[in-house]
Amino acid sequence: MKRQLIFYALAAAIAAAACLIFGDSVSIAARGAFADSFAVHRTLVKSAPLALTAIGLIVAWRGGMFNIGGEGQLLMGALACALIYRLAPNLPFERAALLAGSAIAGGTYALIAAILYTKRGVNIVIGTILLNFIAMQIVSYAVRGPLQEPTHSIPQTASLPRELMFGRPNPQTDLHWGVLFAPVLAVACSIWLFRTAQGFRIRLVGSNFRAARAARIDADKHRTICMGVSGAIIGLAGGIEFLGTTGYLYDGFSPGWGFLGIPVALLGGLHPLGALASAFGFGAIIAGTKQLEAAGRADSSLVFAIQGAALLLFMLAQAVRTSSLRASSRIVEGSDA
Amino acid sequence: MQPADLEARQVSKRFGGTTALRSVSLRIAPGTIHALAGENGAGKSTLVSVLSGNLRPDSGGLLLNGQPLRLKSAADGEDAGISVVHQHFALIPAFSVAENLAFAALRRGPFLLNADALAADALQFADKLKWNVTPSAKVADLSVGEKQRIEILRALATSPRFVLFDEPTATLTAGEADQLFQVMRSLASEGVGVLFITHRLREALSVADRVSVLRKGSMVLSEIPASELDESSLARAMVGDFQSAARGSHTAAGGDQISAQNVVVQDADRRNVVDGANLAAPFGAITGIAGVDGNGQTEFAEALAGVRGIFAGSITIPSGAEVAYIPQDRAVDGLALDMSMQDNLMIRGQRKPSLVRFGFISSRRRREWCSRLIEEYDVRAESINQSAGSLSGGNQQKLILARELDSNPGVIVAADPTRGLDVRAANFVRQKLVECAAEGRCVILFSSDLDELSEIADKVFVMSRGRILEGDVASLMGGAV
Structure with a gap:
């Protein structure tokens, strides 16, 4: 506990020092992220795909399936939108069909890795990375x-007509109603993972699949379920991005949402609601860096540097925590003798 | 020249608010066997960790031959000639037996790795012990008892001057334990100092020259010659209020039974680990299955519990009888150690209609149910949200019992349920099993502890090479070893 306080104090001190040294840059970045409704909208637009991919990854990770294939699943989701629109541009509920298609595509794509793992023993990390x-x-x-x-x-697909895209509360900003999927899914996944029997079984399989097996719980079935849902959520993130911001697909459609979601999920403590908060933080950093870039202070790759530094500190804090946990669990091992 | 003693002098160690060792002194003399007895939580493992360099004491220190000895790590300990046979195996599951054995010799060995050559020293001890060890086998595929043998060989590989055995006999059968005691004696006769940690009193008295007893972090008996002690005085020193489980009077109700006929279970390599096993286990009784580890008990237990599929034969369980399963390795198969106690109870609870409605778990009912079980089974913990891994072995086993027995299962399959538990916790577990049988349930108890089986089982079979044998247990066990 004391150690954690030290870490918080250290983090605050580093942040304060950074503000003193780079004061004006920090304030430019902060203005870019929060100063007015434009800035806040920018932050929210960037947060949504981060939150959704992170939530998707968390669902798989909680089941012990280390899905690193967010990028691929997200792209497949967006691709499904482009494909459905191309093949059937005039369905009765076109927007819902596009979103459903993106979820199904992402989920199916993740299931490839899940089936390779459960049937053939292909390492899930390797499988999902290669599928990216x-x-x-x-x-x-x-x-x-x-x-x-x-x-x-x-080299891009045909643009969606405006009426198929998500509505925008303020036509001058990029913010679209699709971002609401993030909090809704965060709550839904929290309930699913932590309040239902199936969510419990998934977490048990993730925590110790042998204990699940001894309790006659089919581990592979639950691994498949959580991978399918994980891919579906991330595919949906691709669909929402497609329907919310661009309306067409091109090579650089995703600036790496699937990869950026990994540290977001970790910093969110592998909890969907935590991921929501950490996605908002990283969304703000992305929005702020854009402003810095405009002011000629930094390159947008600064985002990755900040993210890397944050993750590094986070893992350091975790390492300290587990080592102190281990020290306290020695009492227990000692008391076992 | 004075022979080199290894001595701990007034060692104290605290973890957070708990005092594990309170000014404890202990001396291990070359050429002697020193038994250290004590209940769970007495601090025996902590003392071993201090002696081997794994833990640094808060105060006090080690002396080797009267000179202060500072150990910064277990490697330092090994360099000083101190080897440990760990209670919790320190083996690398993905490595072969030879590689694991080579690991111990690695730091001294040549640059290029030849696992078989490095393992040769340790494998010589296997021959000496008449242990049948396959160097190319993967450690992950070995049974608990076989792993322990590798652990022992590994500790001997460095030709240490002091060997600390941390509860080595927990999983061994009587015959295997006797062989181990011979090893201890021959080590002692070669001038090695042996520390033997145990809570089996008979063993401590039969093999050791001197006996010390730890209770709650303090030394209550120090270096008493074994000849001056008997079991009851030792038990009193260890636990204070020793109570033996009373044997229940079983009445076999009806003619119902669990029957297994010609059951064959194959392992991943398609070998028949259970090879035509037959068993009839009546309700209202404890059916004991003895045997040396690795004769197919785990697989047969899993098949009976429905955890593992069978390749041939049949298992008949009266319809409607629920099967509870208490696996052999509670840390691996029984519990998810990093999940909370509550979640570990929910491994069963998630099936209970009273806790789960339409797939949703009711937090309130769950909390009530878990709190009731923890109280009923006397699981000692600060909160139901504490992780299962933070509990002591006895409390972990109680947690499993609570979970498995609460739904009044008709059949209970238990594999070594008292392994590594102290006298009191083991008695609690046995008492529960006896109660279950008295209530008319069918208890099938796999155990490597013959004393336990003779104490509570109504009928004892021996499992050997995948078959169930009936007859005189002692002679069958002799044959099995």
């Missing part, structure tokens, strides 16, 4: 080939 690259190549092919916009002049 395949997804990137598929998108790259699709936007230059079968799904390219009608004039065939730029």
Whole structure:
């Protein structure tokens, strides 16, 4: 407990020192993230895909499935939107169909890795990472080939008409109603994981699959379920991004949401609600860095540096925590003898 | 020249608010066997950790041959000639037996790794002990008892001057334990100082030259010659209020029974680990199954409990009878150690309709149910949200019992349920099993502790090479070893 306080104090001291040294840059960044409704909207727009991918990853990780394939699942979700719109542009509930398609595509894509793991023993981390690259190549092919916009002049898909896109509370900003999926899914997943019997079984499989097995719980079934749901949520993040901000698919559609979601999930303490908070923090950093970039102070890759530093400190704090836990569990081992 | 003693002098160690050792002194002389007895939580493992360099004491220190000895790590301890046979195995599961054994010799060995050559020293001890060890086998595939043998071989590989055995006999059968005692004696006769940690009083008295007893972190008996002690005085020193589980009078109700016929279970390599086992276990009685570890008990227990599929044969359980399963390795199969006690109870609770409605768990009912179980089974903890890993072995086992027995299962399959527990906790577990049988349930008890089986089982079979044998237990066990 004392040690944790020391860490908080240290973090506050570092932040204070940074503000003193880089004061004006910090204030530019803060203005970029929070100063007015434009800034806040920018922060929220950037937070939503981070939160959704992180929530998706958490669902899989809680089941012991280390899904690192967020990027691929998100791209497949967006690709499904582009494909459905191309094949059936006039469905009765087109927007719902696009979103459902993105979730199904992301979920199915994640299930490939899950089935490779449960049936053939392919390491889930390796499987999902490699599927990321395949997804990137598929998108790259699709936007230059079968799904390219009608004039065939730029490598991107046809733009959605405005009425299919999510509505915007303020037409001058990028903020769209699709961001609301993030808090709704965060709450839903929290309830599912922590308040239902199935969520409990998934967490048990993730914590100790042998204990689950001894209790006659089918570990592979629950691994498959959590991977499917994980991929569906991340695929949906791709669909929401598609329907909310761009309206078309292109090579750089995702600036790495699937990867950025990993530290967001970790810093959110592997809890969907925590991920919501940490996604907001990182959304603010992304928005703020954009402002810094505009002011010529920094490059947008600063985001990655900040994220890396935060993650490093977080893991350090975790290491200190587990080592003190281990020290206290020695009492227990001692008391076992 | 004075022979080199290893001595702990007035060692104290605290963890947070708990005092594990309170000014404890202990001397291990070369060529002698010193038994250290004590209940769970008495501080025996902590003392071993201090002696081996794993833990630094808060005050007091070690002396080797009268000279202060400062150990910064277990490696320092090994360099000083102190080896530990750990209670919790310190083996690398993904490595082969030879690689694990080579690991101990690695720091002294040549640059290029030849696991078989490095393991040769340790494997010689295996021959000496007449232990059948396959160097190429993967440690993860071995049974608990076999792993312990590797652990012992590993400690001997460095030719230490002092060997600390931390509860080595917990999983061994009587015959295996006798062999181990011979090893201890031959080590002692070669001038090695042996410290033997145990809570089996008979063993302490039969093998040791001197006996010390720890209770709640203090030394209550110090270096008393074994000849001056008897079991009851030792038990009194250890626990204060020693109570033996009373044997219940069992009445077999009806003709109902669990029957297994020609059951074959295969392992991952398609070997028949259970090879045509037959068993009839009546309700209202404890059916004991003895045997040396690794003869298919775990697999057969899992098959009876429905955890593992069977390859051939049949298992018949009267319809409607729920099967409770208490696995052999509670830390691996029984509990999710980093989850809370509440969650560990929910491993069963998530099936209870009274706690789960439409798939949703009622927090209030869950809390009430868990609190009731913890009180009923006397699990000592500060809060139901404490992690299961933070509990002592006895309390962990009580948690499993509470969870498995609460739903009044018709059948209870228990594998070594008292392994590593102190006298009191073991008696509690046995008492519960006796009660279950008295209530007319069918208890199938797999145990490597013959005393336990003779104490509470109504009928004892022996499992050997995947089959169930009936007859004189002692001679069958002799054959099995």
